[in-house]
Amino acid sequence: MKNSLIISLCAVVFGLLAGAVLMLATGHNAVTGYSYLFQGGLKNPERIGNTFATASPLIFSGLAVAFAFRTGLFNIGVAGQLLVGGFCASVVGLNLDLPKVVLLPIMLIAGALGGALWSVIPGLLKARFNVHEVVSSIMMNWVGFWTVYYGVQSYIKNPSSETESKQLPEAATLKAHWMTDLFHGSYINLGLLVAVVVVIVVAFIINKTTFGYELKAVGHNRDASEYAGIAVNRSIVFSMAISGAIAGLGGVALYAGNASNIQIGILPSQGFDGIAVSLLGANNPLGVLLSAIFFGLLYSGRGFMNAMTDIPPEIADSIIAIIIYFSATSIMIERLIRWLIRRRANAKLNASQDGKVKSSHVEHD
Amino acid sequence: MRKSAVLLAILTLVFSVLAACGKSNNNSSVSSPTASSPAATQSASPAASSPAATQSASPAASANTNFQVGMVTDSGTIDDKSFNQGTWEGLQKATQDLGLKDKYLKPAGTTEADYLQEMGNLYDAGYKFIVTPGFKFETAIYAAQDKYTDAKFVLIDGSPHKANDTTAVVKPNTVSIFFAEHESGFVAGLATALQLKEGEVGFIGGMEIPPVQKYNWGFQQGLKYANDNLGTKVTIKKENVIYQGTFSDVAAGQQIAAQMYDRGVKVIFAAAGGVGVGAIKEAKTRGESGKDVWIVGVDVDQYADGMKKDGKSIILTSAMKKIDQAAYDMVKLETEGKFPGGQTLMFDSKNDGVGLPKDNPNLSPETISKVDEVFKKLQSGEIKVAAEQGNLIK
Numbered sequence: 001m002k003n004s005l006i007i008s009l010c011a012v013v014f015g016l017l018a019g020a021v022l023m024l025a026t027g028h029n030a031v032t033g034y035s036y037l038f039q040g041g042l043k044n045p046e047r048i049g050n051t052f053a054t055a056s057p058l059i060f061s062g063l064a065v066a067f068a069f070r071t072g073l074f075n076i077g078v079a080g081q082l083l084v085g086g087f088c089a090s091v092v093g094l095n096l097d098l099p100k101v102v103l104l105p106i107m108l109i110a111g112a113l114g115g116a117l118w119s120v121i122p123g124l125l126k127a128r129f130n131v132h133e134v135v136s137s138i139m140m141n142w143v144g145f146w147t148v149y150y151g152v153q154s155y156i157k158n159p160s161s162e163t164e165s166k167q168l169p170e171a172a173t174l175k176a177h178w179m180t181d182l183f184h185g186s187y188i189n190l191g192l193l194v195a196v197v198v199v200i201v202v203a204f205i206i207n208k209t210t211f212g213y214e215l216k217a218v219g220h221n222r223d224a225s226e227y228a229g230i231a232v233n234r235s236i237v238f239s240m241a242i243s244g245a246i247a248g249l250g251g252v253a254l255y256a257g258n259a260s261n262i263q264i265g266i267l268p269s270q271g272f273d274g275i276a277v278s279l280l281g282a283n284n285p286l287g288v289l290l291s292a293i294f295f296g297l298l299y300s301g302r303g304f305m306n307a308m309t310d311i312p313p314e315i316a317d318s319i320i321a322i323i324i325y326f327s328a329t330s331i332m333i334e335r336l337i338r339w340l341i342r343r344r345a346n347a348k349l350n351a352s353q354d355g356k357v358k359s360s361h362v363e364h365d
Numbered sequence: 366m367r368k369s370a371v372l373l374a375i376l377t378l379v380f381s382v383l384a385a386c387g388k389s390n391n392n393s394s395v396s397s398p399t400a401s402s403p404a405a406t407q408s409a410s411p412a413a414s415s416p417a418a419t420q421s422a423s424p425a426a427s428a429n430t431n432f433q434v435g436m437v438t439d440s441g442t443i444d445d446k447s448f449n450q451g452t453w454e455g456l457q458k459a460t461q462d463l464g465l466k467d468k469y470l471k472p473a474g475t476t477e478a479d480y481l482q483e484m485g486n487l488y489d490a491g492y493k494f495i496v497t498p499g500f501k502f503e504t505a506i507y508a509a510q511d512k513y514t515d516a517k518f519v520l521i522d523g524s525p526h527k528a529n530d531t532t533a534v535v536k537p538n539t540v541s542i543f544f545a546e547h548e549s550g551f552v553a554g555l556a557t558a559l560q561l562k563e564g565e566v567g568f569i570g571g572m573e574i575p576p577v578q579k580y581n582w583g584f585q586q587g588l589k590y591a592n593d594n595l596g597t598k599v600t601i602k603k604e605n606v607i608y609q610g611t612f613s614d615v616a617a618g619q620q621i622a623a624q625m626y627d628r629g630v631k632v633i634f635a636a637a638g639g640v641g642v643g644a645i646k647e648a649k650t651r652g653e654s655g656k657d658v659w660i661v662g663v664d665v666d667q668y669a670d671g672m673k674k675d676g677k678s679i680i681l682t683s684a685m686k687k688i689d690q691a692a693y694d695m696v697k698l699e700t701e702g703k704f705p706g707g708q709t710l711m712f713d714s715k716n717d718g719v720g721l722p723k724d725n726p727n728l729s730p731e732t733i734s735k736v737d738e739v740f741k742k743l744q745s746g747e748i749k750v751a752a753e754q755g756n757l758i759k
Contacts, residue, residue: 263501
């Protein structure tokens with residue numbers, strides 16, 4: 001745990017350093033660049049709120065990937081699950097006329113179910129026919145993309161735009177006046193609070209329950225788990241379903257929180273960013289929370305850096321990509337650290353052995 | 366220990382420099398077409414003869430030469446050969462001519478919140494003349510024009526409105542610009558029919574949205590006009606009018622184009638962004654092996670994109686809407702204190718806001734002279750092109 005924190009921090013530092021080199025190489029001042037990047041995300045309450053708002057869907061998508069990872073599955077279909085979850089929640093939100101306190105939980109449940117539906121199919125295929133979940137979940141992305149495309153156009157199309165769903169009514173969004181006011185008009189919303197709750201729940205399930213232990217055991221060694229009497233196939237389906245449900249909740253946070261309608265023809269980039277968030281967070285729920293906020297900071301501060309300096313947006317994108325690159329290769333950093341430790345230990349060992357040899361020589365003489 | 370740290374540092378450096386090289390190359394390739402951009406053909410400013418000239422209601426009465434021009438890109442990159450690039454080239458030309466500072470920002474996503482955030486960034490950094498290309502900005506501009514009352518906004522291809530409500534609300538600090546895509550499609554269809562004389566043509570659209578639909582309807586009317594009045598025999602079949610559904614799926618564009626060409630289509634009008642790029646790719650592959658296939662480009666002059674190894678292009682001509690010119694004119698008008706705030710401008714054949722490229726190496730001189738003749742009739746209002754579907758295909 002402590003070790004993985006160090007590795008993640010190393011990844012961030014290396015990433016920032018490489019970004020600085022990139023800025024210097026293109027003739028920009030890295031110090032002012034980074035200072036505007038962080039100012040852009042943190043300068044005033046509105047910007048802090050925007051950072052958190054940008055981070056909220058990333059917390060969900062990162063958590064969805066991390067949960068699947070911990071149970072030995074690679075859920076690469078988070079983008080589609082976000083989209084379908086958001087669509088289900090939007091349909092509920094547009095069609096039910098209920099007070100906000102009742103409507104929002106129903107929307108969240110609808111979103112979770114939608115996401116779960118989209119991930120349980122790869123789960124079943126994996127359990128039944130051993131179809132690799134990477135292939136089937138990435139294909140489900142496109143099934144979801146076109147299903148939502150059709151669904152939005154046929155059932156909840158916005159009268160004023162061909163490519164968007166109807167605007168959700170005030171009661172059906174996660175926006176809360178007290179939060180907006182607290183952060184001076186930011187688009188921060190209840191999605192963040194839901195995300196934090198889900199992080200705690202997932203951490204509890206993974207670390208403190210028998211159910212979570214079984215899921216992890218299947219991830220570590222499928223055959224051994226089966227031998228130990230765990231229903232392996234059921235575990236696979238469950239972990240995919242839970243992973244998808246988390247992603248579906250993220251869809252609600254994205255389409256009924258940060259935005260208040262769905263745009264068709266776009267697969268949410270948050271789905272794939274979730275993989276990077278999860279890697280940087282060492283697949284640990286708390287780590288995911290922190291790394292999602294870090295990514296939120298990068299994404300929301302980037303525009304301000306571009307505006308205040310001559311660093312073009314593409315360079316800023318590259319810097320973020322480099323940081324992702326380093327976090328994705330955190331295993332390399334881990335190996336490096338291990339290698340360094342081992343080398344030092346070897347050196348010590350050699351030194352002490354040398355000493356012994358010398359002393360034995362002395363004895364012989 | 367130290368040695369490995371040095372090694373890592375070197376690796377990091379090499380990696381980053383390599384990345385930087387790639388980047389700067391990219392940048393230069395983006396900026397080089399700018400220098401020779403079609404925006405250079407600026408002799409007659411269309412807005413001067415457009416409704417923009419009637420300035421009575423404009424609130425910005427005094428000349429303003431000290432402002433910074435910002436742009437927020439739509440989904441897609443700055444070198445998208447379409448909206449973003451066209452707008453940016455126009456802005457760059459204007460800011461170079463007038464000695465202003467310019468900047469574009471790329472939003473992290475495509476939601477209203479993302480767009481507003483970038484506009485806020487531009488505003489905070491002092492870029493208070495903000496240009497946004499694309500209908501996706503409609504609701505964001507609606508919010509921004511009230512939030513930043515001392516900034517000016519130019520919305521290309523859309524009008525600000527509330528969500529769920531089509532009523533346009535153009536505040537005094539905003540200009541909304543539209544193009545007559547149907548007229549552009551009409552002349553492209555006309556030129557296609559005249560050049561082809563006889564045969565099958567097709568249409569590939571991106572999303573089924575009004576600007577793309579108008580291109581399609583105009584194109585079909587252009588074909589029909591040539592068939593009825595100029596003795597051509599060009600047909601378009603129902604199965605050869607396809608909206609792919611996105612502006613980004615290059616592979617699908619290539620596939621659809623391949624199917625059409627296999628069905629005997631000679632010319633495809635591709636008004637489809639990235640999907641059109643796929644169609645151009647397919648036409649190029651077939652063109653290299655000596656097949657007689659063509660693409661009609663869209664929005665900007667796409668001639669260079671269809672260049673084959675022998676130096677000839679498979680782009681027959683392009684149905685242009687002069688986004689760059691619109692962007693240029695708005696900046697220029699602002700410097701003259703004539704910013705047409707609160708107005709909705711239409712760029713059409715009358716003010717040369719739409720039409721074919723200046724040079725059409727793939728069109729014969731007869732075709733060009735006939736197209737010019739008809740274009741004049743269009744300008745004078747003798748010919749009317751409908752912006753509705755009527756009994757046209759899709």
